[in-house]
Amino acid sequence: MSAAELQSWQDRLASYLAAEKRILDSQEYQIGQGSTARRNRRAELEQVQNGIRECQQKIAVLQAGQNPRARRVIRLRPY
Incomplete structure (x- = not known):
């Protein structure tokens, strides 16, 4: 697992x-009025x-x- 992979997940x-913030600010919006309005x-x-x-x-x-x-468990067996 590389630093590039970590950076990709962080991005x-x-x-x-950012998407969550935009959704919380407004879930739906309308541009224009009347029949030419776009939602x-x-x-x-x-x-x-x-x-x-998932990212976290x-x-x-x-x-x-x-x-x-980091903790690692190593099991040793005597011969």
């Missing part, structure tokens, strides 16, 4: 957090929050793998 998390509905908040949790979990796993002081 993805930042995107999800935009953002992604579902639950899906974005699931993506945030993956980042934690990757960071634990990079930590040289």
